[in-house]
Amino acid sequence: MGQASTPFENVGSTGASVEEDYHGWLLHQAGLLRGHDLDSLDWEHLAEELEAMAGAERRELLRRLTTLYAHLLKMQYQPEPRRARGRKVTILRSRNEIERVLKQSPGLRGQFEEFAKEVYPDGRREAATDIGLKRSEWKVIPTTSQWTLQQIMDPDFFPLSDPD
Numbered sequence: 137m138g139q140a141s142t143p144f145e146n147v148g149s150t151g152a153s154v155e156e157d158y159h160g161w162l163l164h165q166a167g168l169l170r171g172h173d174l175d176s177l178d179w180e181h182l183a184e185e186l187e188a189m190a191g192a193e194r195r196e197l198l199r200r201l202t203t204l205y206a207h208l209l210k211m212q213y214q215p216e217p218r219r220a221r222g223r224k225v226t227i228l229r230s231r232n233e234i235e236r237v238l239k240q241s242p243g244l245r246g247q248f249e250e251f252a253k254e255v256y257p258d259g260r261r262e263a264a265t266d267i268g269l270k271r272s273e274w275k276v277i278p279t280t281s282q283w284t285l286q287q288i289m290d291p292d293f294f295p296l297s298d299p300d
Contacts, residue, residue, distance in 0.1 A: 154181045193241045197234065197248075198255050204230035204288060205252075205259025205281065206266070212295035213277055214267045224294060231289055249285060256281045 154161040161178070162185075168176050207226045210219075238245050257279070264274045287293045 154178065193237060193244065197237045197244055198251055200230050200234045200237065201252055202255040202258045202262065204234065205256050206262040208288060208295055209260060209263035209277055210266060213263065227294065228291065231291060252281065252285055
């Protein structure tokens with residue numbers, strides 16, 4: 137009897153290019169890595185894919201931060217009791233997902249403050265639009281965050297309903 141096969145043993149073993157069969161190519165490259173077949177690896181595309189994966193983690197963190205800011209701002213500047221619970225749930229979910237990304241990719245933690253500053257304007261724009269403010273009325277929402285990073289990530293912090 138031969139060796140036990142793995143569920144992915146024959147998948148992607150054709151050596152198809154990344155353009156022809158991305159999934160198969162990934163599995164084939166993984167097999168080559170596991171087999172230490174360094175000469176057969178598609179080094180250029182592997183490097184590109186690794187960079188793309190790193191970019192995806194960054195984009196995910198930016199998306200979650202934008203959502204967090206948008207909902208914090210909506211809670212602050214449009215305090216509606218009927219929407220408060222849904223906004224709190226979204227805020228809590230966003231915080232949890234941000235923590236999950238940072239736990240899986242701790243290297244992003246060092247850039248967290250920079251990322252927060254980068255996305256705040258997007259969260260502000262999203263909140264102002266959802267609240268129904270005209271562009272000329274956006275000035276009621278500060279152009280920079282009024283909260284610290286510790287506050288926005290504090291599971292017990294929710295904005296006051298009266299911004300004054």
